[in-house]
Amino acid sequence: MRLPFIAAAIFAAVPSFAQDTAWVDDARKVAGSVPPKLLAVLADEIAKGGPEGAIEICRDKAPAMAKAASEETGWAIRRVSLKNRNPRAVPDAWERAALEDFDRRAAAGETAMTLEKAEVVSENGKQVRRYLRALPTQELCMNCHGPVDRMTPAVIAKLKALYPEDRGTGYTAGQIRGAMTIRKAM
Ligand code: HEC
Numbered sequence: 001m002r003l004p005f006i007a008a009a010i011f012a013a014v015p016s017f018a019q020d021t022a023w024v025d026d027a028r029k030v031a032g033s034v035p036p037k038l039l040a041v042l043a044d045e046i047a048k049g050g051p052e053g054a055i056e057i058c059r060d061k062a063p064a065m066a067k068a069a070s071e072e073t074g075w076a077i078r079r080v081s082l083k084n085r086n087p088r089a090v091p092d093a094w095e096r097a098a099l100e101d102f103d104r105r106a107a108a109g110e111t112a113m114t115l116e117k118a119e120v121v122s123e124n125g126k127q128v129r130r131y132l133r134a135l136p137t138q139e140l141c142m143n144c145h146g147p148v149d150r151m152t153p154a155v156i157a158k159l160k161a162l163y164p165e166d167r168g169t170g171y172t173a174g175q176i177r178g179a180m181t182i183r184k185a186m
Contacts, residue, residue, distance in 0.1 A: 027131035081178030085168030
């Protein structure tokens with residue numbers, strides 16, 4: 001019966017920091033899984049029907065993808081922004097502090113693509129794992145989040161009708177548009 005002993009020894013030998021950060025790798029994977037899929041669908045839809053036809057993709061498909069990934073992984077997943085378009089995409093205090101820090105670091109020259117924050121926080125006496133990952137803009141995003149002269153009149157009109165309080169425009173490529181934010185109670 002040596003096997004259980006060996007297994008126990010290996011388990012005990014795993015350094016504690018590795019156990020502590022295993023969840024961060026998991027979170028990174030989960031938060032990183034949705035944006036490329038969404039980007040592919042967006043690019044496809046814009047090519048087919050122009051940017052105004054793709055607005056529904058961001059409106060319906062993005063939350064649907066997040067919901068599917070939530071159900072698959074057990075992480076609660078959403079998008080937030082300091083200049084939100086969807087009225088529900090307002091960051092909470094922890095997310096706001098992280099996004100402000102990301103903006104400062106991006107302005108100081110860090111690559112926006114790799115900005116992330118992971119932390120175990122205590123909320124109402126409960127330990128919660130939280131992970132936030134920056135969503136930088138690229139040229140494609142300018143169709144719907146850019147300055148007025150980068151958007152078609154049809155897009156501007158549709159956005160205005162759907163999001164009368166829209167603050168998610170005026171970006172240039174490379175700026176941080178918002179973040180994927182995910183959480184799971186321990
Ligand atoms: C075809 C138009 C369109 C394109 C292109 C587009 N978006 Fe959006 N975006 C939207 C719409 C519409 C919403 C609001 C979705 C909702 O109601 O939840 C949104 C919401 C968001 C949000 C959630 C926060 C908020 O303000 O509501 C983020 C983050 C975001 N977009 C990032 C991006 C990034 C990054 C790109 C480029 C990779 C991009 N978007 C490209 C239309 C677009």
